[in-house]
Amino acid sequence: MSYNQKNKSITADLKTELFLTPMKIRIPESADPRVVIIGGGFGGLNLAKKLRHKPIQVVLIDKHNYHTFQPLLYQVATGGLEPDSIGTAYRNIFEKSSNIFFRMAETREIDPEHKKVYTSIGTIHYDFLVIATGAKTNFFGMEEVEQNAMAMKSLPQALDLRSLFVQNLEKAVNLEYGDEQESLMDIVVVGGGPTGVETAGALAELKRHVFPDEFGELDFKIMDIHLVEAGPRLLGTMSEKASEKTKKYLEELGVRVSVNTGLISYDGKVALFNNGLQIPTESLIWTAGVKGNPVYGIPPELMVKGNRIKVDEFLRVPGLDDVFAIGDVAAMHRMGQWEAQPMVAPAAIQHGQYLAETLLRIRKNKPIGMFRYVDKGSMATIGRNKAVVDLGRLRFQGVFAWFVWMFVHLMYLVGFRNRLVVFVNWAWNYFSYDKGLQLIIHPFMKTPKNKAPLAKESLA
Amino acid sequence: MSYNQKNKSITADLKTELFLTPMKIRIPESADPRVVIIGGGFGGLNLAKKLRHKPIQVVLIDKHNYHTFQPLLYQVATGGLEPDSIGTAYRNIFEKSSNIFFRMAETREIDPEHKKVYTSIGTIHYDFLVIATGAKTNFFGMEEVEQNAMAMKSLPQALDLRSLFVQNLEKAVNLEYGDEQESLMDIVVVGGGPTGVETAGALAELKRHVFPDEFGELDFKIMDIHLVEAGPRLLGTMSEKASEKTKKYLEELGVRVSVNTGLISYDGKVALFNNGLQIPTESLIWTAGVKGNPVYGIPPELMVKGNRIKVDEFLRVPGLDDVFAIGDVAAMHRMGQWEAQPMVAPAAIQHGQYLAETLLRIRKNKPIGMFRYVDKGSMATIGRNKAVVDLGRLRFQGVFAWFVWMFVHLMYLVGFRNRLVVFVNWAWNYFSYDKGLQLIIHPFMKTPKNKAPLAKESLA
Numbered sequence: 001m002s003y004n005q006k007n008k009s010i011t012a013d014l015k016t017e018l019f020l021t022p023m024k025i026r027i028p029e030s031a032d033p034r035v036v037i038i039g040g041g042f043g044g045l046n047l048a049k050k051l052r053h054k055p056i057q058v059v060l061i062d063k064h065n066y067h068t069f070q071p072l073l074y075q076v077a078t079g080g081l082e083p084d085s086i087g088t089a090y091r092n093i094f095e096k097s098s099n100i101f102f103r104m105a106e107t108r109e110i111d112p113e114h115k116k117v118y119t120s121i122g123t124i125h126y127d128f129l130v131i132a133t134g135a136k137t138n139f140f141g142m143e144e145v146e147q148n149a150m151a152m153k154s155l156p157q158a159l160d161l162r163s164l165f166v167q168n169l170e171k172a173v174n175l176e177y178g179d180e181q182e183s184l185m186d187i188v189v190v191g192g193g194p195t196g197v198e199t200a201g202a203l204a205e206l207k208r209h210v211f212p213d214e215f216g217e218l219d220f221k222i223m224d225i226h227l228v229e230a231g232p233r234l235l236g237t238m239s240e241k242a243s244e245k246t247k248k249y250l251e252e253l254g255v256r257v258s259v260n261t262g263l264i265s266y267d268g269k270v271a272l273f274n275n276g277l278q279i280p281t282e283s284l285i286w287t288a289g290v291k292g293n294p295v296y297g298i299p300p301e302l303m304v305k306g307n308r309i310k311v312d313e314f315l316r317v318p319g320l321d322d323v324f325a326i327g328d329v330a331a332m333h334r335m336g337q338w339e340a341q342p343m344v345a346p347a348a349i350q351h352g353q354y355l356a357e358t359l360l361r362i363r364k365n366k367p368i369g370m371f372r373y374v375d376k377g378s379m380a381t382i383g384r385n386k387a388v389v390d391l392g393r394l395r396f397q398g399v400f401a402w403f404v405w406m407f408v409h410l411m412y413l414v415g416f417r418n419r420l421v422v423f424v425n426w427a428w429n430y431f432s433y434d435k436g437l438q439l440i441i442h443p444f445m446k447t448p449k450n451k452a453p454l455a456k457e458s459l460a
Numbered sequence: 461m462s463y464n465q466k467n468k469s470i471t472a473d474l475k476t477e478l479f480l481t482p483m484k485i486r487i488p489e490s491a492d493p494r495v496v497i498i499g500g501g502f503g504g505l506n507l508a509k510k511l512r513h514k515p516i517q518v519v520l521i522d523k524h525n526y527h528t529f530q531p532l533l534y535q536v537a538t539g540g541l542e543p544d545s546i547g548t549a550y551r552n553i554f555e556k557s558s559n560i561f562f563r564m565a566e567t568r569e570i571d572p573e574h575k576k577v578y579t580s581i582g583t584i585h586y587d588f589l590v591i592a593t594g595a596k597t598n599f600f601g602m603e604e605v606e607q608n609a610m611a612m613k614s615l616p617q618a619l620d621l622r623s624l625f626v627q628n629l630e631k632a633v634n635l636e637y638g639d640e641q642e643s644l645m646d647i648v649v650v651g652g653g654p655t656g657v658e659t660a661g662a663l664a665e666l667k668r669h670v671f672p673d674e675f676g677e678l679d680f681k682i683m684d685i686h687l688v689e690a691g692p693r694l695l696g697t698m699s700e701k702a703s704e705k706t707k708k709y710l711e712e713l714g715v716r717v718s719v720n721t722g723l724i725s726y727d728g729k730v731a732l733f734n735n736g737l738q739i740p741t742e743s744l745i746w747t748a749g750v751k752g753n754p755v756y757g758i759p760p761e762l763m764v765k766g767n768r769i770k771v772d773e774f775l776r777v778p779g780l781d782d783v784f785a786i787g788d789v790a791a792m793h794r795m796g797q798w799e800a801q802p803m804v805a806p807a808a809i810q811h812g813q814y815l816a817e818t819l820l821r822i823r824k825n826k827p828i829g830m831f832r833y834v835d836k837g838s839m840a841t842i843g844r845n846k847a848v849v850d851l852g853r854l855r856f857q858g859v860f861a862w863f864v865w866m867f868v869h870l871m872y873l874v875g876f877r878n879r880l881v882v883f884v885n886w887a888w889n890y891f892s893y894d895k896g897l898q899l900i901i902h903p904f905m906k907t908p909k910n911k912a913p914l915a916k917e918s919l920a
Contacts (some may be wrong), residue, residue, distance in 0.1 A: 023634075025634060026633075026634050026635070026636070028677075062902065064899075065626060065630065065898070065899065065900050066898075066899040075586070080547070082542040082543075082544045082881075083542075083821035083899070083901055084542045084897050084899055086544070087899045087901070088896070089626075089898045089899055091674035091675065091894060091898070092674060092894075092896045092898070095673035095674050096673055096676070098676060101677070103630075103633075103634070104630045104900075121634055122634070123770070155899070155901050156901060156902060160900070166525060166549075170525065170563075170564045173486075173563075174483075174485060174486050174563070174581055174582070175486070176486070214549070214551035214552060214555050214557060214558055215551065216555075216556070217488075217561070259516075326595060343625065345594070417888055417892070417894070417896055420884065420888060421881065421884060421885070421888075424880065424881060424884050425881070428877055428880060428881075432877070434552075436548070436549060436552045436875070436877055437544050437552070438525070438526075438549045438552070439524075439525065439526040439543070439544055439547045439548070439549055439615070440524065440525050440526070440564075440903060441543055441614060441615050441619070
């Protein structure tokens with residue numbers, strides 16, 4: 001089903017629903033213009049933060065009541081951090097900010113003509129609208145893979161992964177040595193970007209330092225962690241040097257790295273690749289693609305490939321009055337084609353901060369400047385004392401890079417409490433070699449029902 | 461349905477199931493006798509810990525893969541601690557203990573005649589069996605209350621409560637001032653034991669220090685926290701002085717305390733009490749009773765009131781060979797009647813430690829002594845700087861009691877990591893007045909389905 005077909009069917013259902021609950025979202029009237037922000041990821045959150053205590057009324061809408069620090073989701077999945085340490089409740093961030101109004105709601109559709117947003121808790125009028133709905137996992141139409149692979153874009157998904165890893169080992173412990181046991185222990189990570197690299201590295205460390213002590217009855221020599229990348233090298237957006245070192249570090253940790261190897265199918269039992277490689281496994285983590293996660297109600301001619309929304313140099317959606325798009329969901333025209341900004345936190349943060357400045361200038365009838373992206377470099381961690389950093393022409397790897405990686409992530413984390421708790425956990429993990437967060441609080445159950453939340457996520 | 465009727469019907473179903481999966485739990489054969497422990501609460505866990513590296517093969521069976529530190533569940537429900545800080549994976553506790561085997565499984569039934577236990581992952585033979593399945597919430601047959609009230613005996617239940625509190629406030633924020641809004645904000649805690657007192661106190665502190673900053677649009681003067689006790693005083697098992705002080709502390713915090721007031725009905729909207737009191741509320745927490753949570757397969761004549769299993773002075777189940785029961789599920793004969801030990805952690809811990817010693821003595825053909833309970837005193841915390849402690853004739857309340865309470869709980873917590881993280885969180889909460897863990901990671905949904913896990917819990 002294409003984006004437009006989906007769009008139409010939802011719209012029809014929606015009319016009925018809204019007729020039944022024609023409620024308004026209850027926000028105090030204000031003399032200040034109202035900015036409605038859909039989505040509180042890095043872009044939306046930083047926009048709202050910059051508008052605190054300013055003469056603009058901000059309404060932030062998100063389907064979760066917390067901001068997720070996505071770069072560390074893999075540490076939740078692999079038992080290094082508690083989920084609460086990388087999530088921050090919006091109301092906690094904006095306490096005492098009297099011009100910021102948070103509403104937990106799913107956005108159904110926008111109506112740019114009447115300047116309205118329809119949500120699960122009612123409709124709301126805006127003066128300015130900012131679409132900051134981010135990206136979601138892209139399975140490129142491979143439905144079987146989507147049904148059977150695990151994704152890692154949200155806290156519930158990361159917790160599902162954490163449960164799955166341990167559930168599979170608990171099953172393996174009760175089996176004789178053999179293929180079935182091995183396929184419960186083997187893990188395949190598809191996608192050699194930062195998330196894939198970091199996940200594979202963390203799993204390799206669990207296999208080396210944690211699991212053998214806890215599952216003494218299992219022989220972890222038979223457990224394989226695979227990292228499979230369709231392109232010619234890992235971390236394709238970083239320097240060649242970073243790619244090389246990353247591959248070397250991962251192989252030192254025992255990860256089996258394959259490049260130029262694309263996934264063709266995965267039925268929940270066997271992963272099949274385009275070079276003939278076959279890996280029987282009960283756990284396949286898909287980190288090999290994302291696409292924009294737009295809202296319904298945007299005219300099709302404003303959408304470009306990868307489900308993204310066209311924006312101009314001011315992050316405005318061309319042709320729609322007072323509508324902006326920022327972060328992973330936006331695509332800018334550059335060198336003859338529409339392309340997303342680098343899909344990293346600093347780009348979204350810069351979007352948010354730029355747009356706050358711009359809205360304040362519009363409010364004061366001042367001229368506005370174009371958005372300029374400043375490359376803050378990129379980095380990835382592979383394991384303890386092992387990371388790679390590219391900062392412009394400065395490129396370094398190893399222990400120092402690892403400390404830089406940790407420092408930068410601590411600084412970007414939202415909220416002092418989270419920084420404190422993450423720091424304590426990292427120190428503990430480092431000195432004890434123990435990542436003990438393996439509680440199966442909500443067991444993962446592989447049923448079609450379990451996939452329902454994924455579908456819902458298309459509505460930010 | 462009585463215990464026996466249930467027992468029979470389960471047994472019939474079971475025969476079919478076991479015929480289809482006649483699997484054995486795979487545990488290495490050993491020359492040492494095998495002790496199977498069902499349940500890893502305070503009793504089962506401490507028994508297993510004392511048997512580490514001893515000439516006995518221990519198989520610990522639990523439906524969760526982690527031990528729950530129940531005394532602090534209320535802090536998870538009220539956003540003071542992460543769930544992972546009060547749970548510890550059994551495999552983490554027993555890493556490198558080569559004579560301890562953990563299996564995550566639900567126990568279906570025991571067969572004392574053939575010395576077998578039937579579980580969800582297969583059957584297992586024992587030389588000694590220890591039933592340590594603890595207690596579960598007792599609604600005393602009030603099915604409507606059971607359907608609509610929240611309980612707090614497990615981590616998933618505590619997280620459901622945490623979600624519910626915030627979900628209700630998120631709903632209230634979008635309503636006009638009125639009855640519906642008030643009933644979303646008001647919370648009723650039923651049961652004036654330690655759990656009820658501690659929960660009501662923690663909620664009162666949230667209402668005072670946290671919620672008003674985060675939900676600036678709501679008027680928290682209309683929010684009432686009720687604590688309702690059927691008996692004549694709070695903390696009925698502690699001293700009169702402790703009860704008085706507790707009531708005073710709670711009232712200082714703004715809690716509305718009612719004694720001699722028993723719940724008659726709760727339909728999810730209005731709580732009705734036996735003295736005519738009616739409270740409209742969307743959140744009712746039931747902490748007013750527990751009953752034993754025995755396994756199936758115990759002859760009915762060995763069960764006593766409150767669903768408990770008879771034990772003699774050696775914690776043996778009379779008439780069954782080599783079967784013991786410890787902790788909240790056991791009832792001893794004292795002063796002419798069968799009664800449970802005080803339902804507190806120290807009693808279960810003493811049971812576990814005593815039984816470890818006893819089993820080792822049996823192993824060495826040495827004479828065994830009777831179990832003697834040592835009263836370690838009792839305590840409860842109401843809020844910051846407010847706690848009550850009874851230690852024999854020594855009774856004190858206030859700041860010092862509060863520090864004693866914290867120190868004792870930190871010491872009893874399982875695992876150094878958890879102690880460290882809880883300590884950091886408490887220090888942070890104390891100095892910042894901020895209990896920010898209000899993420900709705902898994903939204904609570906009030907459906908009959910949601911109650912299913914409760915039913916399943918009768919199988920340890």
